[in-house]
Amino acid sequence: MIQVSHYQKIWHTVQLIPKGYVAGYGQIADLAGLPGRARMVGKSLGATPKGMFIPWFRVLRSNGQIAFPSGSELAAEQTGLLQQENVVVLNNRVKMKVFQWKPDLIEILSKLKY
């Protein structure tokens, strides 16, 4: 059993999100084995080491809205990256009903077997 920081687990989990899909902060926290720690996900993404690729733009709020105020640079950046992957973004939000990632337990377990 390797000891890893929660940040590492979160980053790893986020990288499992397939192209063209999105997931919620709470969802990521749950999959990373940290139920109820949605806020930690945000912290982690903010602390993401530069140079390491993390599809942070595929992570949205549970209601499908982008976590940044519309108009901010990050929001624009995220919107652009999502649309680049065929994800429709309108008024700073995404239709979770259509684009939400439905993870396979087998996939998660095999990728996160620490």
Place this chain on the structure above:
DNA sequence: CTCGTGACCTTCA
């Protein structure tokens, strides 16, 4: 050790 902080979530009015 205590305190402040946070890219959140859910519930209720």
Place this chain on the structure above:
DNA sequence: GTGAAGGCCACGA
């Protein structure tokens, strides 16, 4: 649809 309030807890100073 909106907004406020409470809960959650790791992390850094």
